[in-house]
Amino acid sequence: MLAALGAVVGAGVNLAIDRLAWHPRRRSPWGPRPEGAAARRWFDRVPIAGWLGMRRESSTHGALFWLRPMLLEVCCAVGLPLLYWWEIVHAALLPPVLPAPAVPMVLVILHQQYIAHVLLLMLMLTASMIDVDEKIIPDTITVPGTLAGLLLATLWPHSLPPAWVIPAEVSLDGGFWQLFVDAGGEWPILHAAAPNDWPAWLDGRPHGWSLAIALACWWAWSLALLPRRLHTRHGYCRAWALLLARLRRQAETYATLIGGLIGSVLILLVWLADGGGSGLLPVRAWQGLLTALSGLAAGGGIIWTVRIVGTATLRREAMGFGDVTLMAMIGTFVGWQSCLVIFFLAPVAGLIVGVIQLALSRGPEIPYGPFLCLATIVTLVAWSPIWDWGWPIFSMGWTLAAILAACMALMALMLGLWMTLRDALGI
DSSP, rough: HHHHHHHHHHEEEEEEHHHHHHSOOOOTTTOOOOTHHHHHGGGGGSTTTOOOOOOOOGGHHHHTTTTTHHHHHHHHHHHHHHHHHHHHHOOOOOTTOOOOOOOOHHHHHHEEEEEEEHHHHHHHHHHHHHHHHHHHHHHHHHHHHHHHHHHHHOGGGGGGBOOOOOOSSSOOOOTTHHHHHHTTOOOOBOTTTTOOOGGGGGSSOOOOOHHHHHHHHHHHHHTTTOOOOOOOGHHHHHHHHHHHHHHHHHHHHHHHHHHHHHHHHOOOOOHHHHHHTTTOOOTTTHHHHHHHHHHHHHHHHHHHHHHHHHHHHHOOOOOOOHHHHHHHHHHHHHHHHHHHHHHHHHHHHHHHHHHHHTTTTSOOOOSSSHHHHHHHHHHHHHHHHHHHHHHHHHHHTTHHHHHHHHHHHHHHHHHHHHHHHHHTTTT
């Protein structure tokens, strides 16, 4: 059943790739057919097998155009059952010392995580394929995906990755799960303070600092979506004046501000409900929402910083803003701790592909979004050993932020030295 569902989901992803691209195409049998092409048949809409019949449109779309979408649907049909086996049956996201879950509450939590991860994977797959084709990641994918991540973290706080830190003195016999449930213990989600305890000042009403942090993260993302480009040829004062004039004339500015105000009201309501004992939301709704917002700010902020530093040093755009919004979306699903892991894993794949591309003389530009998505998949699948290795690092708090800032400074220094060497050698 999951394989059949995966094939259907893959067909939906193929349709989204064609319709949400900057230059929409008409390759999917579920979309409108190209002008002059023969009418589509019902069999064309059968996932995977239907692409064999779609080969008749090769003269319109190019030879072997049908191969990638067919393989994508195959991957989804195989991937959904495999992910279910890994996360639910094998419980591989939990520490290996824990027995396989048999308690209904635990199975519900694992299914919530699985659904969230499937949604994230489909969003990333769509964004990656468009990035490969057009070197762009549309906001029509990342913005709804970010909102979906925030909503899931609020309604299903347990859909966030697990953050088990098991003391050595805890006895892990076969009755651990029942002991855990009977004791009324909390499931350790990857909240904003993990692996440290959740501090009281981050709770909802009446703790104002937590609301201020949440609204700051939300508005940083909302305002970042506004179209902005400074043309400093005639000075910064004139550049800012022209930018503000353009923003005042664009309807998108007012739509973004209205969306920001609506989001602020909803954040305020969740904050009030957390302190008022409301039964309309889960007990840890505010904790989940604040965690997703911190992941949004951290994920987008890290890539945005790299973009600014790289562009200033290399004197050209080092990374597209679509990568910023993509990483912000990922952060709402996996938290800021996972974003740090993804940030350091993605360049490994990017470096390998970049060297191969340079060796083949296919140009200096490569889309970075697929590598962020690949690093996210690795982080999700190997979460248990990654967390077991990384939680002592994440517990460092603000010291970790200082280390990350030092890494950014080191990156700027290395890029500057590279540019100096390149100019000296005339490369």
